[in-house]
Amino acid sequence: MKSLKRTLALLLSLMLILTGSLSSSAAFDDFSLTKEEWQAVYDKSITDNTLPMLCVGANETELNICWHADKQTAVPQVLLSKNADMSDAVSFTGDLTPAENEEQLVCRVTLTGIDENTVYYYKWYTDSGWSDAYKYESNSFDSFKMLLIGDIQIGGQSYDNTEEQARVGYVWQSVLSEALTKNPDISFLLSPGDNTSTGEAADEWQTLLMPGYVRSLPMALAIGNHDKKGMMYDYYTHMPNEFFGEYFEGLDRDFWFRYGDVLYLVFDACSGSAADHRAMAEEAIALNGDAKWRVGVMHQGLYAPGIAMLEPETNILLNAVFQPIFEMYDLDIVFTGHTHMQGRSNFISDSVVVGMAESGKTYTDPCGIIYLNTNACCDQGNAGYLFPYTAYAFENADITTYSTVEFTETKMSVKTFRGDNSELLDSISIEKTKGFSDNKVSVFFRTALYRLVELLGLIYMRIDAVVVAIRGGHF
Numbered sequence: 282m283k284s285l286k287r288t289l290a291l292l293l294s295l296m297l298i299l300t301g302s303l304s305s306s307a308a309f310d311d312f313s314l315t316k317e318e319w320q321a322v323y324d325k326s327i328t329d330n331t332l333p334m335l336c337v338g339a340n341e342t343e344l345n346i347c348w349h350a351d352k353q354t355a356v357p358q359v360l361l362s363k364n365a366d367m368s369d370a371v372s373f374t375g376d377l378t379p380a381e382n383e384e385q386l387v388c389r390v391t392l393t394g395i396d397e398n399t400v401y402y403y404k405w406y407t408d409s410g411w412s413d414a415y416k417y418e419s420n421s422f423d424s425f426k427m428l429l430i431g432d433i434q435i436g437g438q439s440y441d442n443t444e445e446q447a448r449v450g451y452v453w454q455s456v457l458s459e460a461l462t463k464n465p466d467i468s469f470l471l472s473p474g475d476n477t478s479t480g481e482a483a484d485e486w487q488t489l490l491m492p493g494y495v496r497s498l499p500m501a502l503a504i505g506n507h508d509k510k511g512m513m514y515d516y517y518t519h520m521p522n523e524f525f526g527e528y529f530e531g532l533d534r535d536f537w538f539r540y541g542d543v544l545y546l547v548f549d550a551c552s553g554s555a556a557d558h559r560a561m562a563e564e565a566i567a568l569n570g571d572a573k574w575r576v577g578v579m580h581q582g583l584y585a586p587g588i589a590m591l592e593p594e595t596n597i598l599l600n601a602v603f604q605p606i607f608e609m610y611d612l613d614i615v616f617t618g619h620t621h622m623q624g625r626s627n628f629i630s631d632s633v634v635v636g637m638a639e640s641g642k643t644y645t646d647p648c649g650i651i652y653l654n655t656n657a658c659c660d661q662g663n664a665g666y667l668f669p670y671t672a673y674a675f676e677n678a679d680i681t682t683y684s685t686v687e688f689t690e691t692k693m694s695v696k697t698f699r700g701d702n703s704e705l706l707d708s709i710s711i712e713k714t715k716g717f718s719d720n721k722v723s724v725f726f727r728t729a730l731y732r733l734v735e736l737l738g739l740i741y742m743r744i745d746a747v748v749v750a751i752r753g754g755h756f
């Protein structure tokens with residue numbers, strides 16, 4: 282009996298060791314840092330601008346990557362292997378495109394043939410030869426979980442302030458650490474924009490790319506008004522299916538990608554070119570008729586908690602430009618940011634609340650769209666229940682948050698957590714038993730009506746160009 286107990290105890294210990302080793306080989310290695318450690322990393326690498334950005338690909342079997350390299354030695358090449366020693370690596374070659382300076386080029390490579398539930402290692406060609414090998418682990422493609430963090434806004438509200446840059450960078454590093462430790466099954470990160478403060482400083486992107494976690498975390502970053510103050514987004518990101526439209530100018534662009542059953546439409550809400558936004562949505566939807574979920578992403582917070590909806594730009598202009606597109610194409614949810622206030626709307630259709638969306642509940646085939654507004658890394662606002670469309674508002678300023686969105690074939694589960702201790706703040710699930718309405722008559726009439734918005738959008742763009750020139754950039 283005693284030896285049986287001893288054997289069982291031994292088996293149990295072995296199981297614990299095994300479980301421990303399994304969790305330590307999770308998708309994300311532990312890159313958590315103390316404030317002092319982060320500062321040391323920041324001080325060491327802030328003068329450089331060559332950290333790579335891993336981006337989502339056009340679909341779940343692809344990954345995009347880009348980095349800056351010396352013009353004399355730049356090679357847009359990445360090695361990808363299923364082995365940590367990089368044996369049997371496959372080589373991918375991409376393009377060299379101009380950088381924002383004369384000395385460098387931007388290397389852009391797309392990795393294809395990514396399998397689900399597979400551990401990969403990759404290296405890219407740096408100014409001093411091959412980089413170290415970094416791990417990327419794919420999860421299931423059919424059902425997956427994504428991470429949502431908004432207004433990373435490296436640099437906060439400041440201009441050329443390294444202290445503030447390092448501080449916001451540490452918040453970004455910490456919330457990633459918290460979110461990915463508690464959710465090691467995250468497949469990628471999506472942000473509704475304002476990735477940087479001034480949009481024109483390379484060191485803002487270098488800081489955003491400093492956390493070790495982002496080597497293993499593909500990102501899809503929308504453009505926010507702060508990014509729009511400069512052109513750096515163009516040189517430091519490599520988003521899939523970028524859509525430059527007919528009327529977009531400068532940095533303006535939308536993009537879309539597909540992940541499993543989900544189609545993501547990412548809008549540059551700082552451009553009033555309604556015609557281009559609608560054209561992007563139309564094209565993406567036509568190419569993804571089999572997607573089961575449609576997600577919209579834009580920076581400014583339509584139906585966000587707080588007073589954002591009292592701003593004419595959000596309430597009139599952006600509502601007129603985007604809300605009809607979301608209705609026309611029957612989107613399931615829209616992710617926004619900008620207000621730095623965490624909150625979520627009730628079900629909204631054509632600007633009217635058509636149903637309550639209570640926290641903790643599951644709704645089957647609801648009418649209307651939910652708008653989820655993200656908090657920020659740089660500073661956090663105190664959200665309130667000012668409007669009837671607000672279903673949830675996080676009323677604790679100074680604490681950042683993150684959300685996870687999990688998709689299965691029939692269910693979408695959205696959860697929002699405190700960024701410091703992962704306490705669950707808000708959750709809602711939607712079950713889907715029907716396809717999209719895609720009512721051709723309704724789409725026809727809505728498209729015809731929308732022509733007026735497209736025309737007004739073009740007029741607005743001309744006025745906005747003058748305002749931006751006088752103001753010296755977007756707000």
Ligand SMILES: [Fe+2]
Pocket residue numbers: 475505506507580618619620
């Ligand atoms: Fe913003």
